[in-house]
Amino acid sequence: MALIFVFLDGVGLAPGGPDNPLSDAPTPHLHALLGGPLVLETAQTFYHREVDSIVFKPIDATLGIVGLPQSGTGQTALLAGVNAAALHGRHQPHVPPVALRQLLAEQNILRRVAQRGGRATFANAFTPAYWQALAARRIRKSASVIAAEGAGLRFRDLEDLQRGAAVAWDVSGAAMRGRGEQITLVSPTQAGTALARLAHDHDLVFYENFLPDLAGHGRAQQTTHEVFALLDSFLGAVMAAQRPQDTLLLSSDHGNIESIASPGHTRNPVPLLAVGAKAAAFDKLISIIEIAGIIDEVTR
Ligand SMILES: [Zn+2]
Secondary structure, eight states, X not given: OOEEEEEETTOOOOOOSTTOGGGSSOOHXXXXXXXXXXXXXXXXXXXXXXXXXXXEEEEBOSTTOSSOXXXXXXXXXXXXXXXXXXXXXXXXXXXOOGGGHHHHHHHOHHHHHHHTTOOEEEOBBOOHHHHHHHHTTSSOOOHHHHHHHHTTOOOBOHHHHHXXXXXXXXXXXHHHHHTTOOOOOOOHHHHHHHHHHHGGGOSEEEEEEOHHHHHHTTOSSSOHHHHXXXXXXXXXXXXXXXXXXXXXXXXXXXXXXXXXXXXXXXXXXXXEEEEETTGGGGTTOOBGGGHHHHHHHHTO
16 A cells, blocks of 8 residues: 655645635546535535545644745655744745755655655656756755655656656646657646556655646746646546555645735645545644654555
């Protein structure tokens, strides 16, 4: 059995309405699963249905710290199970605070699984250009890269992507192709199937996607609706290919895309969606800080 953790950057859970593009985004697979769109009301009605194999609820991403939650501290909290914003004294955007990098490398959930002899993997495909940009210090290491390095994991590449053993951060690979990589675009069905199949050989599969945050900031090629239509097809394919013994987990680091009125992040709760064998274990969560601990439990 395996846990497939899909991390979506910048997805909050807010009431449905004209300010929330998730109210009417074309998401047929999520509708079929949850009985409604990815909005707060659906989570509330769903919660009372007490379905064993599905948990869908809002959880806190503010970490009890004033100001707008950000990716650097939020992703560290998700992956390492610590209150990174409290440790740092504030929310930090983009990448983890320097002082927390070692803690993230040593305590993250990928490493915890690997340290006890489990099989963890980072499903995203990386290009040579990414590693060159890091080496040239044009970009800084994301929380996920620090975590995977700390766990001693192999990073998947474009060859893995093209043989269906990795997933592009934007699902299709269009962003990489736009930067000159000679790759064949991947359909959301192919990408979702590839992610679900990685679960066959692993105990923990981690995948991250930044499209919702980019769309929320108005920096994506696609509209908010297009991003969620793509993610819905992708998630539908993951669930269709998922084995009964596996669990799909979806969450986020902070809100953004769910409010048109706020062009940046929000203090809204984020969705906790768990589907499959171990879903019920996630029912007790109230904050993103607790996710790593439950992953630790259910992957044993
Ligand atoms: Zn952002």
